[in-house]
Amino acid sequence: MSNDLLWVEKYRPKKIEDIVGNEEAKAALIEWLKNKRRSKKAVLLYGPPGVGKTALVNAASKGFGFSIIEMNASDSRSEKAINEVAKPATSYVALDNFSSANKGKGNLLFLDEVDGIAGNEDRGGVGAIIKIVEEARVPVIMAANDPDIDKLRPLKKVCLLIRFHQIRIPLIIALLQKICLLEHVKAEFEALERIAQNSKGDVRSAINDLQSLAEENHALILQDTMALTSRNKDISMDDTLRGFFSTKSVTEASSLLSRSNVDYDEFIMSVGDNLPRRYSDPEELAAAYDFVSQADVFRGRIGTENWHLLKYFFNALSRASAVAPESYKPFELISPPIRIITLFWTKGKRTMLDGICGKIGAQCHVSHSIAKHDFVPFIKIILQNTKSSSLIPWFKFTPEEVDFLLKMNRY
Amino acid sequence: MAVNEEALMWVEKYRPKNLNEVVDLHDIVESLKAFMKNPKTMPHLMFAGIPGTGKTTLALCIAHELFGPTWKNFTLELNASDERGIDTVRERVKDFSRYSRSGFGNVPFALIILDECDQMTGPAQTALRRIMETSSRTSRFILICNQSSKIIEPIQSRCAIFRFSKLDKQAMKEQLQCIAKKEKVNLLPEAAERIVDYSEGDLRHAINALQTAAAYGGVVDEKTVSVVVGEASPMQVQKMIRKALFGDFIEARKTMYEIMGSYGFSGSEIIRQVQREIFKMSDLTPEQKADLSNVIGEYDYRLTQGANSDIQLSALLAQFAKFGKAIGETY
Numbered sequence: 001m002s003n004d005l006l007w008v009e010k011y012r013p014k015k016i017e018d019i020v021g022n023e024e025a026k027a028a029l030i031e032w033l034k035n036k037r038r039s040k041k042a043v044l045l046y047g048p049p050g051v052g053k054t055a056l057v058n059a060a061s062k063g064f065g066f067s068i069i070e071m072n073a074s075d076s077r078s079e080k081a082i083n084e085v086a087k088p089a090t091s092y093v094a095l096d097n098f099s100s101a102n103k104g105k106g107n108l109l110f111l112d113e114v115d116g117i118a119g120n121e122d123r124g125g126v127g128a129i130i131k132i133v134e135e136a137r138v139p140v141i142m143a144a145n146d147p148d149i150d151k152l153r154p155l156k157k158v159c160l161l162i163r164f165h166q167i168r169i170p171l172i173i174a175l176l177q178k179i180c181l182l183e184h185v186k187a188e189f190e191a192l193e194r195i196a197q198n199s200k201g202d203v204r205s206a207i208n209d210l211q212s213l214a215e216e217n218h219a220l221i222l223q224d225t226m227a228l229t230s231r232n233k234d235i236s237m238d239d240t241l242r243g244f245f246s247t248k249s250v251t252e253a254s255s256l257l258s259r260s261n262v263d264y265d266e267f268i269m270s271v272g273d274n275l276p277r278r279y280s281d282p283e284e285l286a287a288a289y290d291f292v293s294q295a296d297v298f299r300g301r302i303g304t305e306n307w308h309l310l311k312y313f314f315n316a317l318s319r320a321s322a323v324a325p326e327s328y329k330p331f332e333l334i335s336p337p338i339r340i341i342t343l344f345w346t347k348g349k350r351t352m353l354d355g356i357c358g359k360i361g362a363q364c365h366v367s368h369s370i371a372k373h374d375f376v377p378f379i380k381i382i383l384q385n386t387k388s389s390s391l392i393p394w395f396k397f398t399p400e401e402v403d404f405l406l407k408m409n410r411y
Numbered sequence: 412m413a414v415n416e417e418a419l420m421w422v423e424k425y426r427p428k429n430l431n432e433v434v435d436l437h438d439i440v441e442s443l444k445a446f447m448k449n450p451k452t453m454p455h456l457m458f459a460g461i462p463g464t465g466k467t468t469l470a471l472c473i474a475h476e477l478f479g480p481t482w483k484n485f486t487l488e489l490n491a492s493d494e495r496g497i498d499t500v501r502e503r504v505k506d507f508s509r510y511s512r513s514g515f516g517n518v519p520f521a522l523i524i525l526d527e528c529d530q531m532t533g534p535a536q537t538a539l540r541r542i543m544e545t546s547s548r549t550s551r552f553i554l555i556c557n558q559s560s561k562i563i564e565p566i567q568s569r570c571a572i573f574r575f576s577k578l579d580k581q582a583m584k585e586q587l588q589c590i591a592k593k594e595k596v597n598l599l600p601e602a603a604e605r606i607v608d609y610s611e612g613d614l615r616h617a618i619n620a621l622q623t624a625a626a627y628g629g630v631v632d633e634k635t636v637s638v639v640v641g642e643a644s645p646m647q648v649q650k651m652i653r654k655a656l657f658g659d660f661i662e663a664r665k666t667m668y669e670i671m672g673s674y675g676f677s678g679s680e681i682i683r684q685v686q687r688e689i690f691k692m693s694d695l696t697p698e699q700k701a702d703l704s705n706v707i708g709e710y711d712y713r714l715t716q717g718a719n720s721d722i723q724l725s726a727l728l729a730q731f732a733k734f735g736k737a738i739g740e741t742y
Binding site: 339 | 419420422423462463467471488490492493526527613615616619620622623626627628639642643644646647658660661664665668669671672673674675676680710713716717718719721722723725726729730732733735736
């Protein structure tokens with residue numbers, strides 16, 4: 001047994017069946033590869049890292065007898081480089097396949113991490129890829145994490161898009177158990193569970209974490225996993241948002257939401273923040289917000305116990321993503337939620353005003369709310385007109401409170 | 412009218428201290444006086460009516476009548492909207508009735524004034540009903556609310572209910588003139604008229620407006636009142652509405668968060684102000700106001716059902732933007 005091998009390499013799936021999760025995506029790619037008269041000559045696989053995009057391409061092409069010609073982020077992507085490597089590969093059926101034993105179907109061009117095409121260095125890269133796709137006589141497969149980057153937009157038109165999702169926690173746990181068995185690692189279930197949860201659906205990072213924690217002692221207890229740092233925490237929310245806004249149908253959005261493990265309350269707030277960027281037409285915006293509003297009503301009904309209503313929440317919210325699918329353009333996301341930021345920055349003001357209203361309430365027998373509405377605006381004007389008003393000692397206002405009232409914006 | 416020398420807000424300074432000083436509200440005052448003759452017969456009371464019509468004043472008058480100058484020792488004033496929850500209310504009532512259970516003279520109970528009861532949730536009201544029952548031997552409640560319909564039946568049936576209607580305009584004007592005279596302020600009749608119109612039957616609001624206008628010094632005329640009304644009206648809320656109607660949704664929403672954040676207003680408070688401001692807008696036709704009011708009503712309802720008031724308010728602003736676009740040519 002070679003000990004110096006990374007487990008992610010060692011246990012890289014060899015067959016399509018070995019890949020865990022994303023059954024729909026797998027089926028879609030197989031369907032596309034099987035079909036001789038493809039409607040689109042290229043596919044773009046996209047989804048978060050470590051969910052098996054590259055693994056699926058490798059396993060599938062092996063299964064169907066393609067030879068892979070691969071370029072990835074570490075290669076240069078200038079037009080020239082792409083043409084040098086990719087063009088010959090796509091134009092001719094490889095000669096060496098004639099002699100090979102398997103019934104070779106020819107070449108398959110695989111461009112991994114196409115969202116890594118960046119800046120001047122890769123000038124013309126996207127254009128060249130499109131040209132290749134158009135001229136290609138062999139299948140072209142691309143993979144990306146983020147399909148919404150502006151410069152990839154032209155690509156999305158010529159490609160069949162296949163979406164990958166995070167791998168569900170139980171599947172990751174099962175895979176880790178299998179590896180532990182093969183590596184003779186005695187691991188507590190709770191420890192594996194924690195690694196899986198911490199991976200946020202990224203199989204590669206889960207396997208890496210397992211190896212780093214368990215390889216030496218061949219044993220793993222929950223205690224050992226405490227040192228794990230949280231992975232991809234922010235990416236998870238952004239990915240869900242991005243996926244949510246780029247979905248083409250209500251069903252797709254709804255199933256995305258039910259799979260994602262983001263906090264629903266934070267998510268609906270972020271959707272609210274981002275809707276104006278998604279819909280510039282007031283009518284579309286109003287329609288979308290109306291669905292978000294309905295979702296929020298369901299959220300209210302769910303409260304803390306009626307979680308069986310969650311599907312209605314998802315459905316209502318999902319409809320907000322599909323008000324006008326044809327007008328979708330990628331946009332820059334706003335996060336974290338504006339409300340949380342605003343409440344954070346204004347906390348001092350609020351506390352100050354609350355204190356003032358409490359003092360008014362004590363003297364005038366009114367609630368904070370009435371003090372705020374029916375007293376504060378008037379007292380402010382009185383203080384502005386009579387600087388050393390005897391009201392100040394009567395209310396027991398501190399100098400800071402007086403200063404605050406004087407400077408306060410009218411609401 | 413008694414003058415409390417210490418009180419410097421005029422609403423407090425000129426608040427009647429006993430039932431004889433109350434000039435309006437004859438029917439209610441007469442019934443209450445009957446209870447005062449034999450306090451043992453006084454039931455729990457409920458005062459219902461719009462703000463600034465004398466509910467708290469009458470409750471405090473009763474406290475004065477029952478307990479004299481030491482009324483504070485036998486009266487617990489609570490505000491349902493300020494207390495953290497029904498458990499806090501229960502604890503405070505329990506503690507209070509423990510210390511004051513002997514009552515005072517021939518009054519065998521202590522008084523608990525609970526303001527803004529209609530802000531309490533259904534479960535909280537049920538708990539309140541239980542509290543009223545367990546402490547009924549030592550305490551009497553005066554429950555104050557804006558709408559008695561928001562109070563659960565079992566509580567209503569345990570109380571003698573008094574309804575306070577909008578104060579008479581003439582009576583309000585007289586009150587204002589009376590206060591002005593005592594404060595040696597020259598209040599012109601037109602100015603008094605203007606204050607009363609603006610206050611919509613809310614005497615507290617009217618007196619605060621008068622005191623503010625007087626702070627400018629000199630004669631209180633219509634112009635001074637207009638300045639006060641303008642200065643004290645919710646500018647940010649107007650700004651938010653205008654921005655939304657002009658299609659600048661993002662800015663409108665930003666203003667909404669400023670209002671919520673800096674002033675701590677709840678969603679329903681803001682939506683109430685929005686409703687009020689819409690009807691003040693002179694550049695909208697009555698039909699347009701009515702249309703908008705329908706939309707506001709829908710989201711006001713959803714606000715009570717939903718989980719996040721800012722989402723409902725944002726949705727409302729989005730509707731405003733759509734509305735603004737629809738009437739774009741004329742607006």
